[in-house]
Amino acid sequence: MNRPYLRAYMAGVSFPTFFLMLGFTVFMLAQHRYQIPVVIERAIVFPLAFIPNLWGFWNMLHLRIAQSHMQWPIGAHGAVVPLILVPVAYAVAREAGIVYFTPAVFAVSWPGLIVMYYLVWKYLVNFLNETLGVA
Amino acid sequence: MNLPNELRKAVPPLGDTEPRQDLWPRMLLRLDRAPRRVQWLDWALAVLLLASFFVFPQAVLGFFYQM
Numbered sequence: 001m002n003r004p005y006l007r008a009y010m011a012g013v014s015f016p017t018f019f020l021m022l023g024f025t026v027f028m029l030a031q032h033r034y035q036i037p038v039v040i041e042r043a044i045v046f047p048l049a050f051i052p053n054l055w056g057f058w059n060m061l062h063l064r065i066a067q068s069h070m071q072w073p074i075g076a077h078g079a080v081v082p083l084i085l086v087p088v089a090y091a092v093a094r095e096a097g098i099v100y101f102t103p104a105v106f107a108v109s110w111p112g113l114i115v116m117y118y119l120v121w122k123y124l125v126n127f128l129n130e131t132l133g134v135a
Numbered sequence: 136m137n138l139p140n141e142l143r144k145a146v147p148p149l150g151d152t153e154p155r156q157d158l159w160p161r162m163l164l165r166l167d168r169a170p171r172r173v174q175w176l177d178w179a180l181a182v183l184l185l186a187s188f189f190v191f192p193q194a195v196l197g198f199f200y201q202m
Contacts, residue, residue: 023199038196047200053175082201089201107174109197115184116202119177131165132136 004134005060011128012059013052015120023047044097046089056083059125062132074129080119082113 009078027043062077086106093101129135188195 019202023202026196026199036196043200044148047202050202084171085201093200101200105193105197108191109194109201111199112184112191112194113201115180116198119181119184120150122177123171123173127171131162133161 004063007132008059008063008129008134009056011125011132011134012022012056012127015053015124016047016055019049020052036100038098038100043093043098045096046092050088050092054081055125059129060135063129073122074126075118075122078125079114079118081117081121082110086110086113 024044027038027040030038031040058077058081062072062074065072065077086109090101090103090106126135188198
């Protein structure tokens with residue numbers, strides 16, 4: 001099969017695109033049931049537009065690294081993403097005026113996010129890569 | 136100038152775009168492989184992650200914002 005980078009991109013975007021459904025539900029509940037001050041149309045843009053693409057390109061980067069015969073585990077590769085993501089997410093939230101997302105919220109969610117990214121990349125993204133022949 | 140004709144001239148036809156072999160049996164083989172075993176440390180991390188949602192509920196939305 002050819003076009004390995006396209007397949008790596010598709011494998012990368014699959015999980016965050018699927019997870020968005022759950023995220024959207026959580027934001028809906030937070031806003032309408034628990035009256036948490038998160039404006040959903042502002043909050044959903046970042047996970048909707050930026051994160052799936054980041055995952056796709058990040059998986060393409062992992063394929064590039066693997067093709068250069070470097071030993072770089074995919075779990076560790078995924079765990080690096082929050083180091084880039086959290087400052088960007090904070091800046092976007094601040095510009096969008098989402099007051100709920102204070103630096104404390106990001107600081108508390110950061111370790112959990114690293115763990116989650118590690119696990120998801122190690123098992124789910126790796127499974128998708130194997131299925132699409134780019135592992 | 137006829138734009139459709141000019142475009143056809145500029146972009147040559149793709150020719151045979153079908154794959155050389157049926158890819159579905161290979162996909163089935165990949166899907167039938169034995170599933171990867173989850174290591175105990177990873178289970179522990181997953182449990183810790185879930186527990187952290189109860190300890191720091193304010194982080195849940197921040198978490199979903201970045202997934």
